[in-house]
Amino acid sequence: MSLKSFAAKLFAQYIHNTTQKWADNPIETQKKVFEDLIRQAKETRFGKDHQFADIKSYEDFQKKVPIRDYEQLRSYVDEVVKGKENILWPGKPIYFAKTSGTTSGAKYIPLTAASMPYHIEAARNAILSYIHETGKADFVDGKMIFLQGSPILDEKNGIKLGRLSGIVAHYVPQYLQKNRMPSWETNCIEDWETKVDAIVEETINENMTVISGIPSWVQMYFERLKEKAHKPVGEIFKNFDLFIYGGVNYEPYRAKFENLIGRKVDSIELFPASEGFFAYQDSQKEKGMLLLLNSGIFYEFVKADDFFNENPKRYTIGEVELGVNYAMILSSNAGLWAYNIGDTVQFTSMKPYRVIVSGRIKHYISAFGEHVIGKEVEAALQEAMQGTDIRINEFTVAPQINPKEGLPYHEWFIEFENEPTDLEAFSLKIDKAMCKQNVYYDDLISGNVLQPLVITKVQNNGFQEYMKSIGKLGGQNKLPRLSNDRKIADQLNKS
Incomplete structure (x- = not known):
């Protein structure tokens, strides 16, 4: 010593x-x-x-x-x-x-x-x-x-x-x-x-x-x-x-x-x-x-x-x-x-x-009265990944209020480093975990007000490019885990 x-x-x-x-x-x-x-x-x-x-x-x-x-x-x-x-x-x-x-x-x-x-x-x-x-x-x-x-x-x-x-x-x-x-x-x-x-x-x-x-x-x-x-x-x-x-x-x-x-x-x-x-x-x-x-x-x-x-x-x-x-x-x-x-x-x-x-x-989703917070989406994702070799680089969540068809939903934008073989099964695992995390979300899913969440894959380095585009790459800048609007979502969909 x-x-x-x-x-x-x-x-x-x-x-x-x-x-x-x-x-x-x-x-x-x-x-x-x-x-x-x-x-x-x-x-x-x-x-x-x-x-x-x-x-x-x-x-x-x-x-x-x-x-x-x-x-x-x-x-x-x-x-x-x-x-x-x-x-x-x-x-x-x-x-x-x-x-x-x-x-x-x-x-x-x-x-x-x-x-x-x-x-x-x-x-x-x-x-x-x-x-x-x-x-x-x-x-x-x-x-x-x-x-x-x-x-x-x-x-x-x-x-x-x-x-x-x-x-x-x-x-x-x-x-x-x-x-x-x-x-x-x-x-x-x-x-x-x-x-x-x-x-x-x-x-x-x-x-x-x-x-x-x-x-x-x-x-x-x-x-x-x-x-x-x-x-x-x-x-x-x-x-x-x-x-x-x-x-x-x-x-x-x-x-x-x-x-x-x-x-x-x-x-x-x-x-x-x-x-x-x-x-x-x-x-x-x-x-x-x-x-x-x-x-x-x-x-x-x-x-x-x-x-x-x-x-x-x-x-x-x-x-x-x-x-x-x-x-x-x-x-x-x-x-x-x-x-x-x-x-x-x-x-x-x-x-x-x-x-x-x-x-x-101010970072929550309550477009339908669910008031989902950051801790809940993080815990749900962690539970869904447990025991798998899935790895993610970054993610954020936004509400989709006016889909082209079907019920509204929460849209999860995920940049995978090692993605699941079955994306739909993985999204359902997250959704079930979300229902355990937030009783209001569970009520909306079981009451057919919302459909289960949808995952949108973000291309490699997509989040870094987004942060760079708004002048917030690096340092103490952080990507919001979730938003009650689609400002970030719309930018990610453009890329």
Whole structure:
């Protein structure tokens, strides 16, 4: 065992003990975070507008601060972007994470001196939790790659801005700098395909032990490695044993990855976003990710079924239930208040509080009242693939309301890497699994309102070409698992 891996184990024990203290006292931890946030922000413009000085309880906060999304908070954010101080949080942000909005063009999410360290600590602690549980630490001696956006930052009124992953690249600890790949120059390449080719050239002869990124883009990297070396990734990188991912569910990709790698590797799931780092997988044995209750974020939850009602009930951490689909609302030391991030979660454990990401509050299919969510389509596909050699590269689902003939249906666009011998039988397996996942869908199928789902095969690299056509190839961009309209479907049908 090297000195570095020995030190990592000691540090992992320390972080585990520290984490246990707040994880064992979740309600008290969140109460303290809430009180600290209100106290620190009461002299800001937002704090004065919403009488933070008079807030003595969570109930007071609920009455004074409504749930908002980016558009509804935008008047405040625009003032921050102009360079004004003490608007949402004391002083000015140190960065803006620039993301693409659906209705507002670019979104500028503030990152403050108070919030930024938690993004870095959470990613580090996820790895340390893995070391503590498994005892595996030798990988720290090898090379690690983090597929991310360009670290080149722009500036707006004295505040630097860029993609979150590019900002985080500036905070890689000194002790990881020698191990980290790709090079700064390669990381700065904007064109994703050119960047992946450059990363392949840089890494193919290295001792890669940890690989991290959004599964769909890591898949492209693995495919190009295999194409160049003419052997599985696991043979190219004999000591590669840990895959770290976030952004999308890994399960639909797992069979394809294991085929590309040639063997199984451990994985750690993360739940990061520009608005905060919310959770990470703290156990290889338990389902879900540890919700970070001590990271400058106060959480509220609204049942997804009630979210679009007027004044839906808001729940705190002590009031949530297992297995319920919640929209996650946050207030943070980045200056976001009762902010709807758009993600939905379900709790898998309450001791400690663990969650899975179940989808997006706006990404669902309910063209016929079924309200199908991302978690359900992923679980149905996974069940249908179980015990087969079917492998998929990517998929998305949309409603077909006006078919040329017959009843309406859900259309599944799937890019197969290894397709089923009987496509119709496979589609029926998915459909039966969907009926188990969603009782409303089952009622529509059994009531002959919908016909069973239809699979439309997407040509090889079809999804990559689609993402490229809309300027969202690579980086942190993700394909929606499902849509309630046919914008994506119509584009895929054209190709």
